Structure formats: structure tokens, C-alpha cells
Amino acid sequence: MLIGEVARRSGVSTRMLRHYDALGLVRPTGRTVGGYREYSAEDVRRIFHVESLRSLGLSLKQIGRALEDPAFTPSALVSDLIRWTEDRLEREQELLERLRAVDASAPTGWQDVLRIVELMQGLDSTSAARRQQAVLARPGSTPVPAELLAGAVLAEADPHVAGALRWALARSGGDGVAALADGVHAQDADVRRRAVLAIAEMAEAPGAAAVLTDALGDPDTTVRRHAALALGRRGVTATVPTLVGMVVEGSHDVDAAEVLGTLSRDPGRADRIMTALVDELAVPTADSATRIRLAQALVELPGAGVREVLRQLARDDDPAVALVASAFVTVLDERSPEERGEEDP
Numbered sequence: 413m414l415i416g417e418v419a420r421r422s423g424v425s426t427r428m429l430r431h432y433d434a435l436g437l438v439r440p441t442g443r444t445v446g447g448y449r450e451y452s453a454e455d456v457r458r459i460f461h462v463e464s465l466r467s468l469g470l471s472l473k474q475i476g477r478a479l480e481d482p483a484f485t486p487s488a489l490v491s492d493l494i495r496w497t498e499d500r501l502e503r504e505q506e507l508l509e510r511l512r513a514v515d516a517s518a519p520t521g522w523q524d525v526l527r528i529v530e531l532m533q534g535l536d537s538t539s540a541a542r543r544q545q546a547v548l549a550r551p552g553s554t555p556v557p558a559e560l561l562a563g564a565v566l567a568e569a570d571p572h573v574a575g576a577l578r579w580a581l582a583r584s585g586g587d588g589v590a591a592l593a594d595g596v597h598a599q600d601a602d603v604r605r606r607a608v609l610a611i612a613e614m615a616e617a618p619g620a621a622a623v624l625t626d627a628l629g630d631p632d633t634t635v636r637r638h639a640a641l642a643l644g645r646r647g648v649t650a651t652v653p654t655l656v657g658m659v660v661e662g663s664h665d666v667d668a669a670e671v672l673g674t675l676s677r678d679p680g681r682a683d684r685i686m687t688a689l690v691d692e693l694a695v696p697t698a699d700s701a702t703r704i705r706l707a708q709a710l711v712e713l714p715g716a717g718v719r720e721v722l723r724q725l726a727r728d729d730d731p732a733v734a735l736v737a738s739a740f741v742t743v744l745d746e747r748s749p750e751e752r753g754e755e756d757p
Contacts, residue, residue, distance in 0.1 A: 413450065413451045413452075413453075413456065414444070414448055414449065414450060414451075415429055415430075415440075415448070415449045415451070418451045418455075418456060418459065421456070422456065422459050422460065422463070423463075424459060424463060429449075429459070432459070432462065432472075433449065435472060435476070436476070437462060437472060437475065437476050437479075438455060438458050438459050438462060439455075440452075440455055441454070441455055458479070461479060462475055462479070465478060465479075468490075468493060469493050469496070469497060470489070470493070474489065509563075510529070510532055512559075513528060513532065513557050513559065513560040514528050514529070516557035516559060516560070517555050517556060517557050518555065528556065528560075530546070531546055531547075531556065531560075532560070533546075534546020534547075535547070535560075535564045540570040540572065540573050543564075543568070543570070543573045544570075544572055544573045544576050547564075547573070547576040547577055547579075547580050548576055548580075555584075555585065556580065556584055557584075557586060558581060558584045558585075558586025558587055558588045558590075558591040559586075559591045561577055561580050561581040561584055561588070561591070562581060562588060562591035562592045562595070562610070563591075564577050565577045565578060565581055565592065565595075565606055565607070565610050566592070566594075566595040566598070566603050566606050566607060568606070569602075574606065574609075577610075578609070578610045578613050579613075581610060581614075582610075582613050582614050587617075587618075587619075588610070588611075588614050588617065589611055589614060589617050589618070589619045589620050589623060590619065592607045592610055592611055593623070595607030596608060596611070596623055596626075596627065601631075601632040601634075601635065604627075604630060604632060604635050605632065605634050605635055605638065608623075608624065608627045608630075608635050608638045608639055609638045611623055611624060611642075612624065612638050612639065612641065612642035613642075615642045615643070615645070615646060620642075621643065621646065621648075624639040624642050624643050625639070625643065625648070625650070627639035628640060628643070628650060628651065628654065633663075636654050637654060637658055637663060637664065637668075639651075639654075640654035640655050640658070640668075640671075641655075641664065641667055641668065641671060644668075644671035644672070644674070644675060645671055645674065647674075647675065647678070649675070649681055649684075651671070651675075652672070652675065652681070652684065652685055652688060653688070655668040655671055655672050655675075656668075656672070656685075656688045656689060656692060656709075659672070659689070659692075659705050659706060659709045660692050660698075660702055660705070660706070662701070662702070662705060665705050665708075665709070666708075668709070669705075669708060669709035669712045670712060672685050672689075672709055672712060672713070673709075673712030673713055673714075676712070676713045676714055676715075677714060682713065682714065682715055685713065686710070686713055686715070686717060686718065686721070689706050689709055689710055689713075690710075690721055692706055693706050693707075693721075693725070700730050700732045700733055703725075703728075703730065703733045704732065704733055704736050707722065707725055707733065707736055707737050707740060708736075708740075710722060710740075711740050711743065711744065718744070719741060719744050719745070722737045722740050722741045722744070723737075723741055724737075725737030726738040726741055
């Protein structure tokens with residue numbers, strides 16, 4: 413079989429067949445009277461073997477060893493090929509994400525492209541200061557896709573850089589809530605925390621309330637707390653148990669107390685919140701610090717009932733609790749009825 417026919421049947425170009433011959437990889441068995449290459453059926457079979465191994469990513473040198481050297485075992489080489497392929501795919505995926513980020517920014521010129529690439533390179537830096545600078549130094553005229561910032565938010569462990577990224581995401585003009593959606597349902601609790609904290613800073617954005625409401629049932633305590641603070645500021649009653657728990661546990665208790673105070677401006681919630689705090693005061697295992705935090709939270713609530721509870725606490729057996737409660741009663745007495753949330757007698 414002459415080289416042209418072999419090329420047609422195998423799909424390998426005549427140029428590549430000549431290259432195989434020059435390397436000694438596939439040499440035709442014979443020659444015609446005119447000196448043309450003539451391939452036997454075994455030669456063609458070897459060509460297909462070469463092409464099969466090439467499809468796995470082997471180099472021509474490796475293929476030659478595989479076909480000629482009995483001691484050349486495939487196991488180690490295949491493992492290496494798997495690792496190299498995984499590395500290549502990771503690099504290709506990174507390139508794809510970069511291209512999509514550039515495309516999403518709708519660049520009008522190459523300067524816009526270069527600014528986006530510069531931002532991506534800055535965000536990839538191992539230096540937290542460099543990452544933060546990349547976010548804060550970005551020209552305001554250059555639109556940045558929400559997806560790019562959201563991905564950086566979900567991956568960022570440094571609190572200062574994370575804060576800058578959340579700030580930038582909230583002002584990106586894109587759908588930051590949708591961009592963070594995958595992070596809200598991630599298996600990694602740290603990723604969910606970052607996602608919910610970022611959405612909490614965009615609580616007025618479309619879809620944010622629904623995501624935060626779902627987060628109130630998250631198995632991670634920190635995720636629930638972030639969601640409760642954001643929703644509580646928007647008047648969501650379902651946050652009360654989590655907010656009271658934050659006061660009890662001393663986790664952002666001042667913020668939680670302030671939100672409870674805001675929620676209590678609605679008469680329909682005030683009694684429920686005060687009852688929840690008073691019930692926690694009565695828990696036998698509540699220590700002095702916990703009861704003082706609960707007393708501080710009560711001061712944020714409106715209504716005359718708060719002063720009565722604090723007067724009772726001023727006679728508490730725990731001297732520290734009694735002293736703090738007595739001081740709070742004095743503070744409330746000095747306030748006007750409007751400041752206390754009471755009507756004039």
C-alpha cells in the first residue's frame with residue numbers, strides 16, 4: 413500500500429507518515445521499483461497503535477519506547493499523564509474564567525481589558541496587602557463583573573481584604589446576590605459564612621431577603637447570626653430567637669441588643685422579645701456575665717415594663733447584677749417618656 417492510500421485510510425497526513433519514517437517510529441516494510449514507500453498491513457496496524465498512544469498525550473519519543481522497549485511499563489507513565497492533564501485542565505479552567513470575566517465587563521477597548529486582567533492578577537497575589545490594593549485602587553470607570561468579585565469574596569480569608577471585596581461587590585452594579593448563590597449552599601461552612609456576610613451588606617438587593625431567610629436554618633451558628641442581624645434590621649420577627657441567643661452567648665451581643673430594640677418598636681413584638689429576655693434571666697445556669705448582658709439588652713427596649721424588671725434585678729442576690737441593674741434604672745429614670753418609649757401619664 414503506497415503512502416497516499418495509507419494516508420487516506422488512516423487519516424494521518426503523508427507529511428506525518430514521512431516524519432514517523434524519519435524517526436524510525438513507523439518505517440514502511442518495502443519499496444516499489446520506483447523507490448516509493450510501500451506499507452504492509454502490519455505497518456498500517458503500527459500506525460494505528462502510534463495514533464492511539466498519541467491520543468493519550470504521549471510524546472513520539474515515549475511512543476517509540478512503549479512499542480519497542482519491553483521494560484517500559486505503562487503504569488508510572490499513565491499516572492504522570494493523569495497528573496499533567498489535571499494540571500493542564502486547571503490552567504485551562506483558570507484561563508476560561510479569566511476570559512469570561514473580561515467578556516462580562518463588556519470592554520470598549522484594550523485598556524479596559526488590561527485593567528480587568530490587572531485586577532485579576534492582583535487578586536491572585538499571595539500578599540493580602542496587594543490584594544486589598546488591587547480592589548481599592550481600581551478606577552471607578554472600569555466595570556468589574558459581579559461574578560469576579562463574588563468568587564474572590566468566597567475565597568478570601570483575610571478580613572481586611574474581604575471587607576474591601578464586599579464593599580466593591582455591593583457597588584459593582586451587578587447581581588451580587590446571584591453571583592454569591594453557589595457559596596450560600598457550599599459544603600464548606602467558611603464559604604457559606606463569607607457568602608451570607610456579603611449578602612447581608614446587600615440586604616436591600618432583590619433576592620437577598622429570601623437567601624438570608626433560608627440561612628436562618630443553616631447548621632452553622634455564625635451563618636445564622638449574620639443572617640439574623642441583617643434580617644432583624646429589616647424587621648423580620650423570625651430572627652428574635654437567634655438574636656436573643658447571641659445576647660446570651662455574648663456573640664455580637666451589642667449589635668443583637670440594638671436590633672432587638674429596633675424590633676421592639678412594633679408593639680406586636682415588644683412583649684415577645686421582653687419575655688424571651690426575662691426567661692433567659694431566670695435560667696438557673698445563667699452566670700453573672702450572661703445576666704448582665706441580658707440586662708443591657710433590656711435597656712434597649714421601650715415600655716415601662718423594662719424598668720420594673722430592672723428594679724427587681726437591682727435587688728438580685730448577685731451583687732454585680734444588682735449593681736448594673738440599679739445603674740440602668742437610674743439611666744432610664746433620667747430619660748424622657750419619649751426616649752423610654754412610654755406615653756406621658
